[in-house]
Amino acid sequence: MSDARNAIFAKIKAADAKRGNASPAAAKARLETPPPQLVPAMGKPAAADALDLFIAKAIELGCTVADCPSFDDVPAKVTAYLNEQDSPLQVMLPMDEDLSSLNWLQAGLTVSAETSRQALDGNTSVTRAIAGVAETGAVAVTSGAKYPVSLGLLPDRHIFVLKVDEITGGYEDVWRLARNAKDNQGVARAVNLIGGPSRTGDIEATLVMGAHGPRTVHIVLIGPTS
Amino acid sequence: MHVTSKDFDEKARAAIADDQLQMGLFVFGKIFPLMRDAKAAELPEFEGLRDSARDIKTNVLENLGTYLDAFEARAEEAGGRIHWARTAEEANSIVERLCEEVGAKDIIKSKSMVTEELELNDHLIDKGYSVVETDLGEYIIQLRNEKPFHIVGPALHLNAGQVSDTFYEAHKKHGRTEKVEDKVKLVEEARIVLRERFKNADVGITGANFLVAETGQIVLVTNEGNADLTATLPKRHIVVTGIEKIVPTLDDLSVFLRILARSATGQDTSNYVSLYSGPRRARDADGPEQFDIVLVDNGRTDMLGTPVEEMLRCIRCGACLNSCPVFSTVGGQTYGSVYSGPMGAVWTPALASVSSAAKLPNASSFCGKCEEVCPVRIPLPSMMRHWREKEFEAHLTPSGQRWGLGMWAWLGKHPSLYRAATNLAGIGLRLISKGRSGKRLATWLPFIGQGWTQSRDLAVPQEPTFLSQYKEGRRR
Numbered sequence: 001m002s003d004a005r006n007a008i009f010a011k012i013k014a015a016d017a018k019r020g021n022a023s024p025a026a027a028k029a030r031l032e033t034p035p036p037q038l039v040p041a042m043g044k045p046a047a048a049d050a051l052d053l054f055i056a057k058a059i060e061l062g063c064t065v066a067d068c069p070s071f072d073d074v075p076a077k078v079t080a081y082l083n084e085q086d087s088p089l090q091v092m093l094p095m096d097e098d099l100s101s102l103n104w105l106q107a108g109l110t111v112s113a114e115t116s117r118q119a120l121d122g123n124t125s126v127t128r129a130i131a132g133v134a135e136t137g138a139v140a141v142t143s144g145a146k147y148p149v150s151l152g153l154l155p156d157r158h159i160f161v162l163k164v165d166e167i168t169g170g171y172e173d174v175w176r177l178a179r180n181a182k183d184n185q186g187v188a189r190a191v192n193l194i195g196g197p198s199r200t201g202d203i204e205a206t207l208v209m210g211a212h213g214p215r216t217v218h219i220v221l222i223g224p225t226s
Numbered sequence: 227m228h229v230t231s232k233d234f235d236e237k238a239r240a241a242i243a244d245d246q247l248q249m250g251l252f253v254f255g256k257i258f259p260l261m262r263d264a265k266a267a268e269l270p271e272f273e274g275l276r277d278s279a280r281d282i283k284t285n286v287l288e289n290l291g292t293y294l295d296a297f298e299a300r301a302e303e304a305g306g307r308i309h310w311a312r313t314a315e316e317a318n319s320i321v322e323r324l325c326e327e328v329g330a331k332d333i334i335k336s337k338s339m340v341t342e343e344l345e346l347n348d349h350l351i352d353k354g355y356s357v358v359e360t361d362l363g364e365y366i367i368q369l370r371n372e373k374p375f376h377i378v379g380p381a382l383h384l385n386a387g388q389v390s391d392t393f394y395e396a397h398k399k400h401g402r403t404e405k406v407e408d409k410v411k412l413v414e415e416a417r418i419v420l421r422e423r424f425k426n427a428d429v430g431i432t433g434a435n436f437l438v439a440e441t442g443q444i445v446l447v448t449n450e451g452n453a454d455l456t457a458t459l460p461k462r463h464i465v466v467t468g469i470e471k472i473v474p475t476l477d478d479l480s481v482f483l484r485i486l487a488r489s490a491t492g493q494d495t496s497n498y499v500s501l502y503s504g505p506r507r508a509r510d511a512d513g514p515e516q517f518d519i520v521l522v523d524n525g526r527t528d529m530l531g532t533p534v535e536e537m538l539r540c541i542r543c544g545a546c547l548n549s550c551p552v553f554s555t556v557g558g559q560t561y562g563s564v565y566s567g568p569m570g571a572v573w574t575p576a577l578a579s580v581s582s583a584a585k586l587p588n589a590s591s592f593c594g595k596c597e598e599v600c601p602v603r604i605p606l607p608s609m610m611r612h613w614r615e616k617e618f619e620a621h622l623t624p625s626g627q628r629w630g631l632g633m634w635a636w637l638g639k640h641p642s643l644y645r646a647a648t649n650l651a652g653i654g655l656r657l658i659s660k661g662r663s664g665k666r667l668a669t670w671l672p673f674i675g676q677g678w679t680q681s682r683d684l685a686v687p688q689e690p691t692f693l694s695q696y697k698e699g700r701r702r
């Protein structure tokens with residue numbers, strides 16, 4: 001134990017004695033069984049409303065959303081989007097069977113699984129998400145072999161592939177998924193909620209897109225959307 | 227923390243005379259509070275969430291040791307290392323040692339008020355490291371060698387022309403020869419320059435908006451995503467944060483995420499909300515090889531169990547600054563501290579000393595707007611009053627003010643003299659006053675009254691006085 005740690009804890013203990021409200025057992029129990037907190041209606045939409053709410057919020061955050069009938073149609077949807085953006089028909093993919101098994105070549109796309117910084121910089125990435133959050137319109141991802149975090153940060157265009165049934169209500173649903181995804185070192189190294197293109201308001205409080213990360217975020221939404 | 231709050235009066239005068247700053251402040255002081263109110267109104271549960279947030283933080287402060295202990299255990303299980311720092315010096319030397327361990331040269335940093343408080347950049351730069359801030363606002367003020375204007379928007383006092391000049395000078399060495407003035411192009415230029423720094427840095431330093439005791443995760447909230455690049459690309463990620471940033475569980479965290487961006491910038495959510503724990507795992511395709519957390523006290527435990535303890539609930543949203551009539555008249559740099567506005571008026575005396583920062587709690591009209599908007603319901607005016615009392619007890623109040631207050635108190639204890647003195651003052655005022663639009667106004671006063679009439683007129687009390695009317699039994 002470091003001297004600094006002991007000194008800090010001694011001061012905390014002294015304040016506890018003075019104030020007299022500390023309850024270590026209750027605090028530990030709270031960590032074991034987190035008590036539910038107030039969740040606003042927006043964070044627990046009815047199943048029928050979640051999809052519409054997610055799409056509306058995602059668009060509000062500056063994302064674009066495309067309907068896609070099935071996984072097999074994802075490459076064609078990506079090609080259509082890149083053509084619309086006037087961008088090269090090349091995509092960077094994670095080592096994710098869901099995605100790598102698709103027929104990208106047929107859709108006219110060049111595919112790369114390289115994850116070096118130079119390779120990612122300025123390109124287009126396509127990744128899977130763990131959830132779409134209806135409350136905010138953000139998409140949730142967790143780090144791992146299937147999602148290198150830099151794939152969502154270095155490319156200019158980030159395309160999420162999300163299934164309609166992966167749309168959840170609010171933060172609580174993401175935590176539930178993140179807690180379940182525990183490995184032997186606890187939850188994933190990174191749990192990111194991404195709400196559209198990187199942006200800044202630092203110059204004259206004017207919103208400008210494309211600050212450091214992706215300039216565009218596109219969501220390919222698989223499944224019946226109406 | 228170097229504090230130059232003693233110069234508040236002179237700096238405030240200069241700020242009021244600065245037309246360009248005043249124009250920026252006018253827009254700022256109007257827009258941000260409106261955006262906050264609009265977003266709060268869209269969420270019917272907003273007031274309830276504020277109550278929950280206050281209660282969670284109260285519980286945290288009452289059980290700080292238990293939660294820090296649990297956080298440490300979980301963070302270490304995830305492969306992170308925890309370091310404890312009592313003071314700024316200790317924190318800075320821990321970070322320096324961690325950089326040295328990996329033979330670092332280039333460091334990238336994400337905005338963190340704690341590191342501003344520690345003056346960590348200066349320390350590392352003195353030791354020969356290159357340190358680059360990556361939050362755009364923070365990057366701009368770093369290039370200009372300034373202190374942050376605002377805890378959320380460090381460069382909001384500057385206009386695009388000033389940023390353009392700054393970039394033009396600073397980016398020559400990166401081969402940028404064209405002077406750009408358009409805001410979109412300015413952001414693009416910073417992106418190009420900073421992108422190279424991100425890709426080549428050895429160490430990334432971030433703060434933390436929250437620490438989750440349940441899981442050992444640190445939480446970073448940004449709109450730019452710069453904190454995520456800082457946490458992901460370099461081989462070592464160092465988190466420097468205050469011990470008060472802890473929340474017990476992920477469910478508790480949700481409450482804060484729902485009020486933070488709404489209070490700060492009037493957004494439903496910040497663009498990037500990220501939770502990190504430990505270094506890259508065996509199956510991870512990227513991420514830092516080492517993950518270190520420096521937990522900083524630097525005066526925080528001194529606030530525990532005192533009348534300013536509740537200040538430790540602060541989540542640094544800046545809502546109190548945005549709504550403060552004083553802040554939006556003089557701007558953040560006038561405060562002479564990295565923490566400005568109402569929250570700074572309570573933090574700065576606690577972290578530095580009452581003697582060095584007494585002017586800050588005094589620069590409040592006690593209008594109460596800060597408390598009205600604070601998402602964790604910190605009673606800011608009463609804490610500022612606490613510091614005023616401390617200042618008076620420590621005999622730090624200027625002698626003129628002490629003498630004046632002493633006279634007033636003495637007169638107050640002698641009602642007949644008090645009445646005589648106020649009658650006399652009334653007569654005097656009427657003698658030197660002028661009638662204007664139905665009111666009598668004194669435009670010039672002698673002695674200490676000069677200070678008042680230099681910038682405004684004093685309304686002269688009407689006759690007859692309240693007490694004489696009361697005596698005659700006159701009622702309306």
